[in-house]
Amino acid sequence: MWGQALKVIPAVTKAQWEQFDVITRWLVATRSAVLVMTFVSAAVAGLLAFRDAGFDPWVWVLLCIGLVFAHAANNLVNDFTDYAKGVDSGNYFRAQYGPQPLEHGLMTRATMLRYIGVTLGIALAAGIALVVMRGGATLTLLGIGLVFVLFYTWPMKFIGLGEVAVLAVWGPLMVGGGYYVLTGQWDLDVLLASLPLSLGATVVIFGKHIDKLDQDQAKGIRTLPVLLGDPTSRLVARAMLVLQYGVVAWLVTTGYFMMPVLIVLGATSAMSRANRALTKPRPATAPADWPPGVWPLYFVAMAFVHTRKFGLYYLVGIVIDVVLHHV
Secondary structure, eight states: OHHHHHHSOOOOOHHHHHHSOHHHHHHHHTTGGGHHHHHHHHHHHHHHHHHTTOOOHHHHHHHHHHHHHHHHHHHHHHHHHHHHTTTTTTTOHHHHSSOOTTTTTSSOHHHHHHHHHHHHHHHHHHHHHHHHHHOTTHHHHHHHHHHHHHHTTTTGGGBTOHHHHHHHIIIIIIIIHHHHHHHSOOOHHHHHHHHHHHHHHHHHHHHHHHHTHHHHHHTTOBOHHHHHOHHHHHHHHHHHHHHHHHHHHHHHHTTSSOGGGGGGGGGHHHHHHHHHHTTSOOOSSOOTTOOTTTTTOOHHHHHHHHHHHHHHHHHHHHHHHHHHHHO
């Protein structure tokens, strides 16, 4: 079950939940399948620091722990906040595609708060250790990260800032900030190299918010797709998909990366599928060839498949780039 929870967001019954050990429950409750996006960002920060002779393995391990557990804590806070505000009631989108621990009666509020406390506590412990070890702007970065963890769900998501937050976090904050923590330096090229990852994460959240646009609108949740409308939101998502490859091409053209990073082109088939789907409104029911257990995830499912594939190719390409720089 650990492996399944790391690959997909599995649907589980209360009877299954009661048989799970605490780690399995944590993996399912935190929607750990999406945590891979955070690990890739942390890995890219580490690789670029290593390439530039600024890598400390212990600092990098703490960075990974802090970022991954912060993301996990945010997912738990998201479910707790939306449940408390009544957002996830009435067969809302979130309650359809995977277990919402509170809405589905898998946890009590007290248990959820304990999960949040432990998860956020681990993230904060790693962050505080980094502040002590590295100093400088590390404390500021920790504070910014904490704001996003606690306030993404409310009020950011409710006023069209959730997508902007994702764009900032998964690139400039995680990769650029992670590089700073490791090397003590800010680098504009690193910030640019972080954009393909943050764009991928933003397309995923954009796809999710387009999928549930009507439900969000009815509940007064003004995500960016709600504010922009369906056609414009789909166009923006398509542009971000293409821009990921444009940024990589620019970095190779300017010599920041070597040619092997263009291995990301291996993800273009997944990009093309998502891009084609985004040319039309979301269907009312699952397509005939849709994998079982995935609906109502539609745009977000295709965006996630692409982002996961793109991120892994990008990571491999950067590994090769780092090796070639040290040959």
